[in-house]
Amino acid sequence: KNEVEQSPQNLTAQEGEFITINCSYSVGISALHWLQQHPGGGIVSLFMLSSGKKKHGRLIATINIQEKHSSLHITASHPRDSAVYICAVLPNTGNQFYFGTGTSLTVIP
Amino acid sequence: DVKVTQSSRYLVKRTGEKVFLECVQDMDHENMFWYRQDPGLGLRLIYFSYDVKMKEKGDIPEGYSVSREKKERFSLILESASTNQTSMYLCASRSGGETYEQYFGPGTRLTVT
Numbered sequence: 001k002n003e004v005e006q007s008p009q010n011l012t013a014q015e016g017e018f019i020t021i022n023c024s025y026s027v028g029i030s031a032l033h034w035l036q037q038h039p040g041g042g043i044v045s046l047f048m049l050s051s052g053k054k055k056h057g058r059l060i061a062t063i064n065i066q067e068k069h070s071s072l073h074i075t076a077s078h079p080r081d082s083a084v085y086i087c088a089v090l091p092n093t094g095n096q097f098y099f100g101t102g103t104s105l106t107v108i109p
Numbered sequence: 110d111v112k113v114t115q116s117s118r119y120l121v122k123r124t125g126e127k128v129f130l131e132c133v134q135d136m137d138h139e140n141m142f143w144y145r146q147d148p149g150l151g152l153r154l155i156y157f158s159y160d161v162k163m164k165e166k167g168d169i170p171e172g173y174s175v176s177r178e179k180k181e182r183f184s185l186i187l188e189s190a191s192t193n194q195t196s197m198y199l200c201a202s203r204s205g206g207e208t209y210e211q212y213f214g215p216g217t218r219l220t221v222t
Contacts, residue, residue: 004151031209043199043213086151090209095159096142096167097211101151 003027006087006100013107019074021103023087026068033097034061034072035086043086046072077107112136113214115200121220128187130217132200138212139205141183143167143175146197146216158183159205190221 005024013019023032034046047054047061049070054061058077063070074081084104088097116131132141140159144152144167154167156175164175172194176184183202187194200214 030207033209033211035213040215042215043201045210045212048208048210088152088211095140095165096154096157099152101149 003098004087004089004100006103010104013077015107015109017077019077021072021085023070023100025089028092029089030092031090032063032070033088037084079107079109082106113200113202113212115214115217117217119218122190123222124191126190128190130185130198132183132214133181134202138202140203142201143185144199146199192221195221
């Protein structure tokens with residue numbers, strides 16, 4: 001049973017579109033991590049959140065602790081944004097992250 | 110720049126072989142993790158270590174063991190590789206404070222034939 005659900009699983013967008021990826025979880029958390037994985041395997045950290053909103057360039061991440069929900073937004077999407085985006089949560093009671101299965105994004109020129 | 114390295118990007122082994130995967134981090138992090146990643150299942154934790162010589166089982170430890178003799182190095186051992194251990198293996202590290210951010214290695218794609 002996965003405690004972290006992401007939607008959609010797959011997403012295709014035209015270059016320039018605004019993109020939203022959603023993450024819902026079922027437990028109280030200390031932190032939520034958004035990660036990006038390009039073909040070939042390497043995973044990089046995008047955001048670490050425990051409340052509110054963070055912005056980095058064209059990427060925005062928000063979290064609603066009461067609703068146990070987070071969103072990752074990409075403005076003015078570009079083909080180089082094509083990757084798998086992964087949400088991970090760190091429960092209040094544990095020391096390990098639990099991961100969603102990822103959202104595969106393809107941005108078409 | 111933060112660095113987590115893994116000993117191999119691609120590895121092909123035969124059923125029954127003993128396999129060693131090594132991970133090295135240069136950030137003086139206390140916590141290190143081994144995950145496997147399979148399509149449709151996401152990353153699953155095999156083992157983690159919060160200090161030298163300390164280890165904890167993750168969600169799927171069966172068929173694996175680990176070793177952490179030095180702070181910077183965390184090894185994953187497949188005692189007798191089986192075909193169902195064909196997967197992508199990812200190492201990560203994290204500091205012991207409340208920053209929580211994990212840093213990942215490039216991954217090792219292991220094929221067991």
